[in-house]
Each structure stands twice: as C-alpha cells, then as structure tokens.
Amino acid sequence: MTVLLAVLLSGVLLDSKDLPVSEYHLVFIDANALLIEVAVTGTDGKFKVDHAPGAYRVQIADKTWESVTVDKSTSNLKLHRPAPVGPKPEPYVIEVIRGTQRDIMRVPLDLTVPTGLERFE
Numbered sequence: 001m002t003v004l005l006a007v008l009l010s011g012v013l014l015d016s017k018d019l020p021v022s023e024y025h026l027v028f029i030d031a032n033a034l035l036i037e038v039a040v041t042g043t044d045g046k047f048k049v050d051h052a053p054g055a056y057r058v059q060i061a062d063k064t065w066e067s068v069t070v071d072k073s074t075s076n077l078k079l080h081r082p083a084p085v086g087p088k089p090e091p092y093v094i095e096v097i098r099g100t101q102r103d104i105m106r107v108p109l110d111l112t113v114p115t116g117l118e119r120f121e
Contacts, residue, residue: 014045
C-alpha cells in the first residue's frame with residue numbers, strides 16, 4: 001500500500017489575454033478555509049507548490065477563487081486571472097514564523113471566505 005503524502009504541482013498563471021502574470025501572489029486555502037500557502041509566480045508566470053492530496057481553493061484575483069483537487073494524477077495547473085477591476089488594493093502584511101526562520105511578506109489578498117467555501121469537494 002502506497003501512501004501519498006504530498007504532490008509537487010507546477011503551473012502557470014495567465015491573464016485574460018493568455019499572457020503570463022509575473023510576481024503575483026496565489027493564496028491556497030484548504031477545505032476548512034485555513035490558509036495553507038502563499039505562492040509567488042515568477043517573471044514567466046510559473047509557480048510550484050507542494051500539497052497533500054485533497055481539495056483546495058486558490059485565490060487568483062480579488063474575490064475570485066478557483067477549485068483545485070490534488071491527487072496522484074495532478075501535476076500541472078493552468079490558472080487564468082480575469083482582468084483587474086478597480087484600483088489595486090493595499091497589501092496586507094503576513095508574518096510567517098517556522099522554527100527560527102521569520103519571513104515578512106506583503107500580500108494583496110482578501111481574507112474573507114467566499115460564499116459556499118465552508119465545505120467543498
């Protein structure tokens with residue numbers, strides 16, 4: 001019996017014109033609406049994340065979320081970010097402490113839970 005602990009996902013974030021979106025913060029939350037990871041796209045719009053199998057939501061724009069299911073067949077993600085509407089939001093400051101490692105990042109995100117996100121499959 002093989003137990004799948006984590007899956008390395010690689011992907012690309014494209015805008016509404018299919019051009020790569022560089023240096024964009026993707027917010028991943030789990031089925032319990034807990035923040036799992038904030039991934040940043042590179043200059044080519046590509047990103048890599050390592051997640052345990054399960055259902056996730058990823059915030060690809062203000063109040064725009066996409067469902068992602070991670071299992072052994074998941075390896076590449078192609079996400080499309082809609083055209084921005086309105087002014088750019090002010091960034092939030094998130095402090096992440098892991099052991100003795102301390103990182104501070106500024107992330108433009110909306111931490112409100114989308115409707116119907118309490119339980120999803």
